[in-house]
Each structure stands twice: as structure tokens, then as C-alpha cells.
Amino acid sequence: MARPRGARARATEVVRRLAEEYPDAQCALVHRNPFELLVATILSAQSTDVMVNTVTPALFERYPTPADLAAADVDELEGIIHSTGFFHAKARSLVGMAAALEERFGGEVPTEMDDLVTLPGVGRKTANVVRSVAFGLPGLPVDTHVKRLVGRLRLSSETDPDRIEADLNGMVPPEERGDLSLRLIQHGRLVCDARRPRCDACALAELCPSAFRVGQWAVAAPAAKKGERRGLQRQARG
Numbered sequence: 001m002a003r004p005r006g007a008r009a010r011a012t013e014v015v016r017r018l019a020e021e022y023p024d025a026q027c028a029l030v031h032r033n034p035f036e037l038l039v040a041t042i043l044s045a046q047s048t049d050v051m052v053n054t055v056t057p058a059l060f061e062r063y064p065t066p067a068d069l070a071a072a073d074v075d076e077l078e079g080i081i082h083s084t085g086f087f088h089a090k091a092r093s094l095v096g097m098a099a100a101l102e103e104r105f106g107g108e109v110p111t112e113m114d115d116l117v118t119l120p121g122v123g124r125k126t127a128n129v130v131r132s133v134a135f136g137l138p139g140l141p142v143d144t145h146v147k148r149l150v151g152r153l154r155l156s157s158e159t160d161p162d163r164i165e166a167d168l169n170g171m172v173p174p175e176e177r178g179d180l181s182l183r184l185i186q187h188g189r190l191v192c193d194a195r196r197p198r199c200d201a202c203a204l205a206e207l208c209p210s211a212f213r214v215g216q217w218a219v220a221a222p223a224a225k226k227g228e229r230r231g232l233q234r235q236a237r238g
């Protein structure tokens with residue numbers, strides 16, 4: 001296959017290949033409703049989904065509704081979420097978010113981006129997680145994996161997550177955006193590692209401008225010639 005020219009053509013092919021590679025990519029944060037997903041996503045900042053999933057069962061049992069969380073004793077709440085890190089700030093965000101749901105949205109999680117980002121602790125990334133995963137609406141969360149892969153695949157030259165999201169939104173159909181984010185995250189975890197990308201086992205190597213040029217490949221062969229990289233790409237395909 002000829003390498004797609006330009007970010008738009010590459011984005012289309014990335015969407016197609018990742019859909020084949022990860023047809024069932026799912027959000028790893030355990031939740032039963034939009035409120036629980038919102039809480040879990042706020043807790044996931046600077047933490048891991050695995051860590052968040054260890055604290056949320058007790059958290060959701062103690063505070064099953066926005067009203068319960070809005071009335072939480074902060075010391076007790078901090079004790080429950082302590083292991084996710086930044087627990088003072090997260091506790092403040094959770095109580096403020098729950099109070100805002102009660103006061104302004106009738107105790108329900110809103111679906112509109114403009115409303116979601118008014119909630120304490122909620123930026124575009126969290127709002128996009130809730131929109132795409134909980135409500136099935138267009139939303140493309142840009143986390144650290146998405147940011148790294150978009151840079152390596154040269155789908156955007158931006159470094160600010162909101163601008164990356166805007167670039168991707170201009171190339172990816174609304175109905176594909178949430179799944180693309182989940183698949184990029186999975187690909188980042190399983191294959192395109194920050195320090196040791198497995199370009200030799202990557203379904204995107206053929207079209208990736210960074211194939212065999214980043215991570216350990218850059219260290220091992222800083223002066224690799226174009227022809228050598230092509231050979232590695234052919235082997236990876238092979």
C-alpha cells in the first residue's frame with residue numbers, strides 16, 4: 001500500500017486500522033452510570049485507571065448520588081480517595097461538582113460540553129469521556145497516550161490537548177471520535193509505548209512517519225537511512 005499523504009488521509013487510515021485491531025476497545029474505568037463515570041474520571045487525573053478502580057467501589061457505596069457526595073464529610077472522603085493522589089484537590093472538586101449538579105442540573109449529569117466544563121474539576125478531556133462513553137455522543141478525549149500517538153503519527157503538530165482535539169475533530173467523523181480515542185489509548189498502552197514503541201509489531205508502521213525513528217529505535221540507530229527504515233517497515237508488514 002502507498003503511504004497515505006497528508007494528515008487527513010493518514011487519519012482516515014489510522015481510524016480504519018485501529019478499528020480492525022481493537023474492535024472492542026472500552027473505557028477501563030468501572031462505572032454504572034454517568035455520575036459514577038464523571039467521579040471516576042475526575043479521580044483518574046495523575047493516577048491510573050487500575051488505581052481508581054480500587055477506590056471507587058467503596059466510594060460509590062458511601063456516596064451513591066450527587067446529593068450524598070455534595071454533603072460528604074471532606075476528611076472521610078479524602079480518606080477513601082487518598083491512594084489516587086492529589087486527594088485534597090480531588091475531594092474539593094468532587095464535592096463542588098456534586099453540589100453543582102444538585103444546584104444547577106437537577107441532580108443529573110448534563111450532556112452538553114458547555115455545561116460539563118462549568119463543573120468543578122471538569123475540563124474538556126473529562127467532559128469528552130463522559131459524553132462519548134456514558135452518553136454515546138461525539139467526544140474525543142485527548143490524554144497522554146492520544147497526545148503522544150497523534151504526534152508520532154503526525155496527525156497534528158499542536159501540543160495543547162484542546163488544539164489537538166480540534167485538529168482531530170476536523171478529520172474524524174463525529175461518530176468515530178470516542179472509539180478512536182479509546183483505541184489510540186489501547187494502542188499506546190500495548191504497542192506504542194512512550195520509551196519502547198514496538199514498531200516491529202505495529203499495525204500502523206507502514207503509514208507512521210515515526211516508525212523505527214523514536215524511543216529505543218532512535219537510540220539504537222540514530223542515523224538509520226531511509227532505505228533501512230523502509231526495510232524494517234516491510235518486515236513489520238510481513
Ligand code: SF4
Nearest residue numbers: 192199202205208211
Ligand atoms: S510505528 Fe512505532 S511510532 Fe508509529 S505508531 Fe507504531 S509503534 Fe508508534
